[in-house]
Amino acid sequence: MLAPQIFAAVTSTVLEAITGFHIGWPSSTLPKLLEDTSVPVTQDQASLIVSMMGLGGMTGPICVALTVDKWGRKTSMILGAIISLIAGIMTTFARSYWWYYVARFASGLGMGFTSVVIPMYLGEIAQDTRRGGLSILMAVLSNSGTVLVYCVGPWISVSVLSAFGILMPLVFLLLVPWIPETPYFYTMKGKPELARKSLEFLRSTTDIGEEIEKIEKNVEFDLQHVGTLKTLLTDRGNRKALLLTLVIISAQQLSGITVIASYGTTILNEVDSDISSSTAIIITGVVQLVVSILVTFFADKIGRRPLLLGSMFFSMVFLTALAVYFHLEANGNDVSGISWLPATALVSFLCAFSAGLGGVTRSVISEIFSCNIKAYGTIITVIWTSVLFAVILQLYPNVVNNYGIHIAFYGFTICLAIFSIITFFYLPETNRKSFGEIQQMLHKRSESNQIMQPDPTPECTRSNSVYCIDIKNSIN
Template structure:
């Protein structure tokens, strides 16, 4: 019923998150393509070290674009900023289609990283600002749902087509995004910040599907005006207690998200399944893996506003921690040539889907909901920028170091490290994360700034504004 009532918001959100589907293709692309590049009959002879750079260059470069993306979101709006993210993806896939050497692939991945950084900086902001309080969490998780769709497409198509054929499919997604998202409205918050209340009202009417929006528009205007009384500065992220607390919370959550090993498993899925020798062909196992990801992310989108952010993250972190430890034990027995391995070949096929279910139900989806709602309007773009840079650096570290650790110490060491760090994430979430389910931006900000002097004004619709004195 909620989706039926809010279908206009969901259409805008689905259109916006097509760009994260494009991001998903760049992450999942390495799983079927790296084995082709490493094969004896490779179209472009590639070493293992080069393959790890192919996997990680895109993420490394994604740390460059959040700062300009943050600036552009404030100046031209989140809609136009998201549209710009399609350009690096299109250029990158054209380079892949033309590639006949490793430097061209490196260049393609670096350019696509720019689009990745823009998309994951602007998309949470856009979704958080167009959504009603009741569905804000569910809509923010669409970022992950669409990303998993992009990843699954690579697992399903990649093993059976050439590198050129897969790139030809992938380039269609950012093009489709530009065509559909161009017809969507800009965030009403951006128009209010720009002083254009008429266009803000038109945007709200488009999103909500009704004419009488005065109460919500007034509430938005009041919140934005209060937040914008003081221009958000970069140093305010670290000197204002509420902002600093928000950053610490998100740094901890995203650190757990990355160091549970998720990106390494996604990027090297086909190689990991091949090494596991679990009974299914690596290509088939990857399709199972990607399907579990997509279905679980869709389930999570419906649970995040019902069960809450904190319970999902705790369950998720516990699940991935346990799965990592079990997978590590399996690879250790395989490394030691234990006779038990023959009888336990089912473990990777059973436990890795459990890992991905656990990961996707919370860690893969919920952080985007929290990112979209935890900061005031005057500092949100800068906070999202800093977080995306942090995530990019953590993701690069995991993606690059996994191959190094696996080659030199063994897969099991990497998985056991991921397991221990996941357990640490559970403790962090229990202690520091506040629940934000169903709360207005103002109520969330009041909770974060509880140790500071706060003026909180509440409207009849239970929305309001917060101002730090």
């Protein structure tokens, strides 16, 4: 019976919906904040309000590293939800732009918790045959939170919209008592009876002897081969995995998706179209959600490389179309005959992005790191994502105001072209490959040669099992 496992997965990924909500929040609220005299906000202050979430996102992963193995995955999720709840309360009752600064930083801090602990929790509760589908659930819930903002934001006040940022964490906090801590964490802490009870609940059966034995072996292996930051940075294969991950994340963020999610309504307001910006942004959000759901059905059949490279190529095409339109408009050309182009290109871009860069990126990251350094790789990846998130959102308004919106989109296109070339030549296909095969490719060793890493147990190869983080000895 899958019901308890699915319930636990859906409950945990409610946190992803909260993250998606906060990412999309500026799109509907910024135009209102700039006009609202009750809470005066300048253009520069609005830009900083948007980017503060990225600054908080840099801090969250570090905090998770200190809590997740000490207090548990479930407790870490609760902490993330409480932080998000505080962010929602401050946003709803904001009395000055400083309230928004602190609230957005807190929402980023919660995002940092979520981005690290949710994949860990899902990987440790899911059956091997369900793990891939449950990981895609994260992207679906994140897009759902953003779509919520797009659908209701234009027609309600900033404070009422922000109240959803209170409601969603409360929903999670009401549901979380009914889901278990992971059996991996209990086993790591030497609590076999609690581990057994957790697994019995998740599998809806007491016949778990074989699986609990595998978990115990995985935990024993991970505790014997604790990865360090030095292991990640000095080993050739691990270093290549990290660099490839940073390239993919850079391609994702520098494609302009962060700007479109946060400034979508403002961008479409620049267009003289028969479709209102509010309607157009709803369409883009729904399309992105639908495509992210559809991609779960063919991701394993097509493969990671084709989806990523195809996504990058078509994203560049549609970004170029947007850049050319805004360039023509900036030069005083009559663009009334192609007023349909920006909204169409934006929707098409989101389709292309969601088919590869949006969801497949997460799958590649989960597969490319070896088990004993996955924690450090994930934390660095999340921090880098947050850095790009903050920098892009801070620089974008300045680029638009000083050089024009077309320069920003030309820049996104060029960045994506560079990263697509690197991806084409260096990213291996990880689809349907075992852990050993992926590591062989990264180390460029023949099958007859042994990779200079501990050989993980088969069950550890595809799990996000125990992320053993030893902060004190991480560089020894």
